[in-house]
Amino acid sequence: MASRLQPSRAILDLGDEFYDPVAAADFPQTILRFRNDRAAAEVGLEGLSDAAWVRHFGRFAPLPGSLDQPLALRYHGHQFRTYNPNIGDGRGFLFAQVRDMNGRLMDLGTKGTGQTPWSRFGDGRLTLKGGVREVLATEMLQALGVDTSRSFSLIETGEALERGDEPSPTRSAVLVRLSHGHIRIGTFQRLAYLRDADTMARLVDYVLGKLYGEPGGDPVRLLQHVVARAARLAASYMAAGFVHGVLNSDNINVTGESFDYGPWRFTPTWDPGHVAAYFDHAGLYAFGRQPEAIHWDVMQLAVSLRVLTDAEPLIAALEAFPDLYQSEVTAALLWRLGIMPRGTTEDRALVQAIEPVLRATETPIDRFFFDAFGGRLPDRYDEPFAGVRAALTPYRPRKCRSDTYWSGEPCSMLIDEVETLWSAIDERDDWAPFDAKLAAIRAMGEALA
Structure with missing residues (x-):
C-alpha cells in the first residue's frame, strides 16, 4: 500500500441510520480499462501495482485503515420534481474514505457494484458504455474548470447485461469515483x-x-x-x-x-x-x-x-x-475566454454581449472560445460579432496563446464523437481512440489552466 495514504472512517461518526453495510458483487472478470493516476497521486494511491489496483477497485478488498465493509448510503429525493422516498445507493456504495494532499476528506464511491437494499428492480450493474461515458464526461469537465467528481477507476467485469436503451446484451463494468463527499440534498x-x-x-x-x-x-x-x-x-x-x-x-x-x-x-x-x-x-x-x-x-x-x-x-x-x-x-466565462477581469460592470456587459450573438448565429461554442481565447477574435468573425469584438478590446489576456495547443483545433465532446469512441471499443475492442481523446482533453486543460 502507498505510504502517503491517509485513510479515514469519518462516515461512521454519523451512525448506522445513514447507511446499510453491503457486499460487492463477485464479477467473472476484472479487466483494468482506466486508472486515473493523476487523481490517485492526490490521495497517495498512485504507487499501487495494477494487480493491487484491481484487488481494491475490482474485488473491493478494504483499504487499510478505512472502512471494513462497503456502505450503501440512504437518501430520498425529488426526481423530475416528484418526491421519491424509495431511493438510495441502488447500484453503488461508499467503499472508502481518504484524505487528499490538502487534507480534504474524500470518498471513493462506486457505480455498478451489485444490488443493495435500495436496488428495487435493478440489477445493480453498470454497462461498460456507461463507464466510458462517465470517464469522458469527468475528464472534459475537469479540463473546462468544473468542480467535478473524478473517474478514478474503470474495470470491465465480464457479464452480459440486458438494457432497453442500447443494443443488448452489452458489456459490463464497475466504476470508482473520487469525490469530496457523497452527502446529497x-x-x-x-x-x-x-x-x-x-x-x-x-x-x-x-x-x-x-x-x-x-x-x-x-x-x-x-x-x-x-x-x-x-x-x-x-x-x-x-x-x-x-x-x-x-x-x-x-x-x-x-x-x-x-x-x-x-x-x-x-x-x-x-x-x-x-x-x-x-x-x-x-x-x-x-x-x-x-x-x-x-x-x-x-x-x-x-x-x-x-x-x-x-x-x-x-x-x-x-x-x-x-x-x-x-x-x-461572469467569472467562469472570463476564465474560459482567457482574460483578466476589469470590473463588475464591464465584465457583465461583455457576457451580455456574447450570449445573444452565440445564440443567434448558432456559432459552435467550443470553436468560439478557442478562437477568442486571450481576448482577440479572428477577422472571420464579422458583423454579428462587432459588439463582442468592441467589448473584448480593453481586456488583457491572463495567459498568452504561445502554447502549441492553440495552433491546432478546439477539443469538443459532442454526442457523435462519444458514439464513435464507443463503437471502436464495442466493435473492435480498440481503446486507442479513447486513450487519444483523454490525452487531448488533458492537453486542453493544461492550456486553459
Missing part, C-alpha cells in the same frame, strides 16, 4: 421526511465540520455554503456548454461538486433548449434551465432544514443565489 430530505431533528443536527455538524472545515452545527451557515457552491456549479455548467441531464435533488452534492453522469451532453451551440435525457420531454433540465433547476434543488435543502431553525434566515440565504450566480457565470 436528498440525504437531508430523508431526515426531514422522517421528522428526525436530532439526526439532522448530527448531519449538519458532519457536513460543516468534515466537508467545510467549519466547527459548529449552524444550519443557516450550511445553507449559505451550499447556495454559494451550487451557484458556482450552475455557472460552470453554462460556461462549459454542459447539460447534466438529471439534476434531481438526490444528484446534488452539498459540496457543490458535480457528479453522477447518466444522459449528459455538451450542447454544440448556445441553445437554451438543448436537453440531454431523451425522457426529459418538458425540458426541465435543458441547458438554459440548469441554474433554475439547481436553485430549486437547493430550496429543497432549505425546506428540509426547517426542522432545525426558523424560515427567515433560510429564505435570506436562498435569495443570495441569483446574484451569486451572475457573479460566478
